[in-house]
């Protein structure tokens with residue numbers, strides 16, 4: 001036990017052949033620095049990144065490893081140089097916990113693109129300590145990577161905003177989602193459902209693309225103006241040159257995924273932005289130059305603290321609430337398996353149960 005009454009224990013992967021069989025394990029946190037905030041975790045959302053990491057889809061991981069990067073909890077300790085937080089504050093941490101804070105990306109509020117960005121789990125601090133995620137009792141992070149949660153937003157709602165919410169808020173904001181704009185969303189899971197909620201809250205007209213008929217009523221209730229069944233042949237034809245922004249949350253592509261059909265729906269200078277990150281061996285389908293003649297293609301990774309605060313303010317002002325299912329943290333294996341099998345509606349949030 002540390003002198004500050006927080007013990008660091010988490011549901012850890014110890015054997016990659018049993019990817020969702022996680023065992024409570026103690027771990028060493030990062031060395032506490034003057035700019036650091038220590039947080040007793042109360043909630044953590046379950047993200048597709050957790051599945052890609054545990055199944056070794058993005059490469060071999062460190063062991064033991066605790067994943068989870070949609071964290072909310074209470075501040076238990078702050079370093080001498082911390083200005084923004086005090087013990088007792090309710091805060092969140094997302095998919096990154098550090099970066100150089102000196103480079104152009106860090107200085108221009110693009111810190112998630114810092115070449116020295118440190119992920120919340122499965123990375124190493126410069127001193128060699130491995131970062132461990134939020135399916136755990138506590139975490140330490142630099143205050144730049146800690147976000148204050150407004151009183152009006154419940155912790156269970158704020159948790160999944162820290163990665164899923166921010167990951168789609170950032171490109172929507174960057175590429176001008178708002179009144180008069182038409183926003184398409186491919187794939188209505190955890191990220192996609194947030195893209196629908198935020199784009200509506202920003203005042204855009206929303207087109208949701210799904211092949212899952214069982215989700216149609218939900219998606220309309222989330223506020224989508226149009227739900228397009230991608231199982232119907234030529235679904236894209238009536239929408240040629242319509243969309244200003246198309247956010248893709250897909251994290252699996254086949255060689256015959258009709259990406260060119262999706263791109264054909266973009267208006268001139270429309271943006272196709274992927275936020276889904278498939279396994280390392282899963283490339284995008286082959287495209288021809290003709291396929292993106294009028295549009296721009298790009299990607300987006302998490303978001304900045306500035307954007308996170310704007311997102312939380314939008315959620316507070318408009319009362320945006322994610323669609324979540326809560327479970328105790330000991331059910332993490334069950335939640336991960338259901339997420340991998342696309343059964344979640346639309347995000348699992350785990351509540352603390354490590355004694």
Ligand SMILES: [Zn+2]
Nearest residue numbers: 047049163164
């Ligand atoms: Zn995530």
Ligand SMILES: [Zn+2]
Nearest residue numbers: 100103106114
């Ligand atoms: Zn940097």
